[in-house]
Amino acid sequence: MIIKILGSGCSNCKKLEANAKEAVEKANVDAEIVKVQDIKDIMAYGVMRTPAIVVNEKVKMYGKVSSVDEIVKFIQDER
Template sequence: MKIEILGTGCAKCDKTKRFVEEAVAKAGVDAEIVKVENMDDIIAYGVLITPAVVVDGDVKIVGRVPKVDEVIEWITQ
């Protein structure tokens, strides 16, 4: 599984990355977590507001920090 955190390095983006890492650890899922900061790459997903989370190419959330429980739900389905 590949999880991408889309964001330019703002505090919300960093918090999102921490929450995703926590969710992956809690769920015991094997996942590659990648921080995407290049605006062209972010826009390629159709995302104009960060932070955003992409799981295996599917945009799950845009414009807010997800709750750890939300992330666990996405990665365990």
């Protein structure tokens, strides 16, 4: 499973990345977390507001920091 954090590296992006790492541990899955910071790559997902989270190439949330529990649900939906 690949989880992508889309954003410029701002504090909200870093918080989302930390929440994603915690969610991966909580869900007990083997996942790679990738940061995507290039604006062209972010826009390719149709995301206009960051941070955003993408699980297995599906945009799950954008424009806010998802909670650990929300991310666990995103992970479970993609299993």
